[in-house]
Each structure stands twice: as C-alpha cells, then as structure tokens.
Amino acid sequence: MNPSELLEKIAFNVIQGRVEAEDEGFDLGLEGQPGVTELVNEALNLNIDPKKILIESLTESMEIVGEKFEQNEYLIPDMLASAECVGVAMDLLSPHLIKAGIKSKGKFIIATVKGDLHDIGKNIVAIMLKGAGYEIIDLKSDVSTDRIVDAVKENEAPFLGLSALLTTTMRNMENVIRELEKQGLRNKVKVLIGGAPTSKEFAAQIGADAYCKDAFQALEIMKKIESSP
Amino acid sequence: MIIIGEKINATLSSVKSIMLNRETENLIDLAKKQVESGANFIDVNVGTGVGSLEDEIESIQWAVESIQEQIKTPICIDSADPKVMETGLKILNNKPAMINSVKAEKYNLEAVVPLAAEHDSFLIALAMDESGIPKTVEGRLRCCETILSACEKYGVSIQNVYIDPLVMPISTDINSGMVTLKTLSAIKEQFPGARTVTGLSNVSYGLPERGRLNVAYLHMCISAGLDAAIIDPLDKALMAAVKTGEVLAGKDRHCRRYMRSFRK
Numbered sequence: 001m002n003p004s005e006l007l008e009k010i011a012f013n014v015i016q017g018r019v020e021a022e023d024e025g026f027d028l029g030l031e032g033q034p035g036v037t038e039l040v041n042e043a044l045n046l047n048i049d050p051k052k053i054l055i056e057s058l059t060e061s062m063e064i065v066g067e068k069f070e071q072n073e074y075l076i077p078d079m080l081a082s083a084e085c086v087g088v089a090m091d092l093l094s095p096h097l098i099k100a101g102i103k104s105k106g107k108f109i110i111a112t113v114k115g116d117l118h119d120i121g122k123n124i125v126a127i128m129l130k131g132a133g134y135e136i137i138d139l140k141s142d143v144s145t146d147r148i149v150d151a152v153k154e155n156e157a158p159f160l161g162l163s164a165l166l167t168t169t170m171r172n173m174e175n176v177i178r179e180l181e182k183q184g185l186r187n188k189v190k191v192l193i194g195g196a197p198t199s200k201e202f203a204a205q206i207g208a209d210a211y212c213k214d215a216f217q218a219l220e221i222m223k224k225i226e227s228s229p
Numbered sequence: 230m231i232i233i234g235e236k237i238n239a240t241l242s243s244v245k246s247i248m249l250n251r252e253t254e255n256l257i258d259l260a261k262k263q264v265e266s267g268a269n270f271i272d273v274n275v276g277t278g279v280g281s282l283e284d285e286i287e288s289i290q291w292a293v294e295s296i297q298e299q300i301k302t303p304i305c306i307d308s309a310d311p312k313v314m315e316t317g318l319k320i321l322n323n324k325p326a327m328i329n330s331v332k333a334e335k336y337n338l339e340a341v342v343p344l345a346a347e348h349d350s351f352l353i354a355l356a357m358d359e360s361g362i363p364k365t366v367e368g369r370l371r372c373c374e375t376i377l378s379a380c381e382k383y384g385v386s387i388q389n390v391y392i393d394p395l396v397m398p399i400s401t402d403i404n405s406g407m408v409t410l411k412t413l414s415a416i417k418e419q420f421p422g423a424r425t426v427t428g429l430s431n432v433s434y435g436l437p438e439r440g441r442l443n444v445a446y447l448h449m450c451i452s453a454g455l456d457a458a459i460i461d462p463l464d465k466a467l468m469a470a471v472k473t474g475e476v477l478a479g480k481d482r483h484c485r486r487y488m489r490s491f492r493k
Contacts, residue, residue: 076400076435117361120401141361167240167278168309197278 003048010039010057010089015064017081019088026078036085040092050096058086058131066216079215083124086131104135105226107157111148112141112195113172118165121195121215125161128215132222134159145175152180152189159225161218162208164195173198174206190225192218230471230480231391231457233305233327234260234268235428237292239277248277248288253295264302266462270327271296273317274307286316293320305329305353311340318348327351329459330393333358333372338379346384353426354380354392356412362395364402366411369394373416377423391426391457392416396446400435406446410453417454428459430467440466448474 001009016025018035025031034042043053065082068074074082108129112122119141130136139151152160160180164170173193180186193203194212203211212218236259239248247255260271273296275288285308293304297320305327306317314328330353331341345352354376356362356369363369373392380390394412397405409427416425432446433439444466447458451474460467469490476487 075437076398080401119361142359167276 001042003043003046006039006043006046006048007053007056009034010036010043010053011061013039014058014061014082014085014089015068017078017085019081019085026074026081036089037092040089044092044096050093050100051102053089054093054097054131054133058089059133062086062128062131063216063219066219069214069216080124083127083131083215087127090130105133105222106135106159107137107155108134108159108161109137109139109148109151109155109157110161110163111139111143111151112163112165113148113169113176114142114144115172116164116166116169117141118163118195121165122161122163125163125194125212125215125218128219129161129222132219134222145172145179148176149179149183149185152185153183156188158189159192159222160189161192161194161212163193164198167197170195170197170202173208177207192221194218230451230455230475231269231424231426232267232462232468232471233270233272233329233426233457233459234263234266234462235272235459236263236461236463237272238274238307239288240274245277248275248292249279251291253291256292256295257299260296260300260302263462264300267468268302268462270303270305271300272305272307272329272459274329275313276308282310282312285310285313289313289317290320293317297321297324303327305351311337311344314341314344318344318350321348323348325350327353327391329353330355331376333375335359338376342376342379342383342385345380345389349389351389351391352380352385354390356392356394356416362397364408366408366415369408369412370415370419373420373423377420387420387422388424391424392420393427394425396427396429396431398434398436399432399442406432406449410449413450413453413455424456425454426457426459427455429455430460440464443467444470447471448477451475451480452478 013036018025020035020037023035065079069079110122110126112119126136126138162173164173190209192210192212193208200211210221212221239245263271273292275285275292303325306314307329308314328345328350331337332355356372358372394409396409399406413425429446429450430443433442447470472487472490475481476484481487
C-alpha cells in the first residue's frame with residue numbers, strides 16, 4: 001500500500017469505527033480486514049509523517065463522522081466507535097508527535113462542574129479535541145470551582161470546556177466564570193460550555209464564549225477560534 | 230409488579246408548562262390517565278430547572294395537594310432536595326407515600342432516611358454514592374449496604390426499601406445492561422426483604438426502536454428479580470410486557486393475571 005492509500009484506509013476505518021481487525025464496522029462484512037491499530041502501526045513503520053496521519057486520517061474523518069451524526073445517519077454508538085478509534089490512534093501517535101517536535105494546538109482544560117457526575121458527553125468532547133490536536137487536561141467530573149480555576153491558572157490554558165447535565169448544577173458554570181474574572185484570568189481563556197440543560201442563551205447570560213450543542217459543534221467552534229486573530 | 234407512573238416530570242417540556250402555569254386540570258388528567266392504565270404510584274417531579282428552591286417547594290405543595298384531593302393512588306415524591314420531599318410528605322399526612330430517592334452519601338442519608346422513618350413511607354434507594362454510579366456489581370452493592378445500614382439506624386424497615394440498581398444506556402457502554410441485571414439478582418440474594426425498582430427505559434437511550442429494547446429488558450429484569458418499575462403506564466407494549474414477563478418468570482400463580490389481561 002502506498003502512503004496516501006494507507007492514510008485513506010485509516011480514515012475509512014475511523015469512519016467505520018473499527019479499532020482492530022476483528023471489529024465489525026458500520027457497514028457489513030469488514031471483519032478480518034486491518035483496523036485502525038494495525039494500519040496506524042503500519043504507517044508509523046513506513047515513517048509516514050505523524051502529523052499527516054493526525055490531520056488527514058483522524059481530524060478530517062472525524063469531521064465526516066460529525067456530519068453523519070448531524071444528519072442522523074450515525075447514532076451515539078457509531079460516533080463512540082469512531083471516537084474510540086481516534087483515542088487509540090492518538091495513543092499510538094503521541095510519542096511520535098512529541099519526538100517530531102510537533103506542538104499541540106494548545107492546552108484545553110475540560111471538566112464537569114461541581115455536584116455533577118455525568119461524564120459521557122464530556123469524555124466524547126475530550127476525545128474529539130484530542131483527535132483535533134489539542135492537549136487535553138481532563139479534570140473529570142464533580143470538580144470544584146477552585147480546582148477548575150487553579151488548573152487554568154497553573155497550566156496557563158487558553159481553553160476551558162465546562163459540562164453540566166443537571167438544571168441544579170449548570171449554575172456552577174457561572175461561578176467558574178465569575179471566579180476567573182475575579183482572578184483576572186477571564187480574558188486569557190476562552191470558555192466553552194455544553195450539556196443537555198444548557199443553551200446558547202444560557203451561555204450568553206453567564207458570559208461564556210460559546211455554547212456547544214455536541215462534540216462536533218465544539219470542534220467547529222474551536223476551528224473558528226483558531227482562524228480568528 | 231408495582232408500577233410507578235413516571236409521566237408527571239417537570240423536566241419534560243409539556244409538564245414543565247403545567248407546573249409553571251399551575252394547570253391543575255391538566256395535572257389531574259395526567260395522574261388519572263396513569264391510574265386508569267395501572268399505575269400503583271404516581272411519581273411527581275416538580276424540578277423545572279427555572280426558579281429557586283422556594284419555587285420548587287411551592288410547586289410540590291400545589292401538585293401534591295391537587296392530586297391527592299381527587300385521586301387515592303399514593304404519590305411518589307421525586308426530588309433531589311430533602312426540603313421538597315418533606316413538604317410533600319407533610320401534606321400527605323402519613324398517607325402511603327414513596328420517596329424518590331436517597332443515595333449512599335452521608336449528608337443525603339442523614340437528611341432523607343429520617344424523613345422516611347418519620348412518615349413511614351417507602352424509600353427508593355439508589356445504588357450510587359458521592360462519586361457516582363459504580364461500574365461494577367460489587368461497587369453498587371456496597372452503596373446498597375451503606376443505605377440499608379442507615380435505614381436500620383433510623384428505623385426504616387427493610388420491607389419499605391426499594392433498591393434501584395440503576396440502569397445506564399447500552400449505547401454508551403455495552404456492558405451496562407448486564408451490570409444492572411447482575412446487581413438485581415445479587416440484591417435479592419444479599420438483602421432478603423428488600424425490594425427492587427428501576428426506571429428501565431434509560432437502557433435504550435440513543436438507539437432506534439427503543440420500545441423493543443425496553444420490552445426485552447423489562448423481561449430480563451423481571452427474571453433477575455425486579456419488583457417495581459418506574460415507567461410510562463400508557464405505554465401499552467411495556468405494560469403488556471409486565472404481564473408476559475411475570476407469567477414467564479413464575480410470578481403469576483396459575484397465569485391468572487396474564488389470562489385476565491388478555492381474556493376475549
């Protein structure tokens with residue numbers, strides 16, 4: 001297989017959501033063919049630029065997965081299968097990216113706010129952003145305002161993602177933003193929020209930079225932030 | 230099987246407006262429909278997500294008063310806040326009631342379990358603690374143990390406790406269906422006297438043809454030892470599955486309930 005064929009094959013299997021050769025894909029009859037693990041290893045053995053693998057095989061194919069999800073062709077398990085592929089591929093690529101001196105797009109702190117234990121959505125966003133080239137610092141769930149603000153400060157992180165799934169806990173997002181303001185950090189960090197009870201209006205009301213309906217919208221918003229000066 | 234009708238839940242947008250606008254007639258209608266379809270308890274959740282705790286207390290007052298004035302079926306007060314529970318229980322004035330719910334977290338136990346003791350109400354106990362829902366059967370059983378020992382301490386009889394092993398979507402974790410089933414049978418073995426309850430439709434979240442999965446999963450839960458279900462009693466397929474599941478699991482003597490339900 002030549003390099004461009006191989007990159008395409010990886011992308012295809014990310015979209016199919018196949019981690020290993022034995023895995024079933026979205027479409028019928030792919031079992032037995034190499035999956036993302038085998039293909040990424042092969043690409044690395046062939047000395048294909050890891051950054052190229054990241055962008056052409058992972059980032060771009062996740063955008064396609066996002067579109068399919070948006071159009072209801074893909075459901076949650078389809079998306080999770082693809083996200084799992086990206087996670088596995090990133091674990092394989094990371095040491096090579098570091099060795100090649102390729103910098104991440106920046107530190108992205110992510111957390112579910114105090115009082116809230118829901119983490120499925122937050123985890124999906126974290127994997128997607130990892131696949132898009134960000135360095136994810138995942139503070140997990142039920143994280144106090146102080147811990148979130150401290151993490152932003154210590155890491156000098158330019159991005160912060162907050163999640164809440166309860167009407168009672170979404171208010172804690174506002175506390176985080178107020179505390180960032182108090183400590184003079186607010187203009188140094190972009191705050192993205194998401195989770196079922198939140199909305200664009202709520203984001204505006206508490207002074208967040210953006211509301212993300214789902215992980216794919218988070219990627220779109222990050223793209224916009226990247227391209228704006 | 231005890232059916233707890235789940236429809237009066239203010240997190241659903243249609244019910245939210247009933248709460249916010251105090252639409253008494255629509256509220257009663259929703260309760261009546263569930264009772265007519267076989268609900269043994271009417272779950273009432275007034276958490277609209279807007280307004281303060283005081284608003285929620287006023288809402289539960291209105292909802293419980295309105296329903297109990299016209300309907301004899303016991304109410305299941307569904308709230309995360311002990312103050313809301315207490316308000317509802319006081320209005321019910323020691324009529325049969327259920328509290329939904331308590332979890333294995335110190336402050337929550339200290340606030341909620343005494344309420345169940347004082348009002349002699351049934352109590353739904355969630356197999357989770359302050360760090361969330363354990364992924365393993367053992368973890369969930371530990372939570373049950375914590376709650377049951379608090380119940381003993383405050384004088385809530387184990388017969389009044391309905392343990393919820395908690396159902397998580399299989400769409401996000403393919404093992405979650407089996408963890409719940411194994412927890413169910415383990416609860417029955419380790420805590421004799423305790424009953425079990427769950428809101429099982431969560432299992433099919435994110436998947437197509439949810440009704441099929443809900444019916445299949447209800448059958449599996451009944452066979453693993455489920456005593457009560459928090460469901461939509463207007464869901465005819467699911468209500469029929471209660472009958473088919475119980476008769477197949479040997480919980481319907483001489484198939485009487487099954488035959489009565491489908492008698493021509």
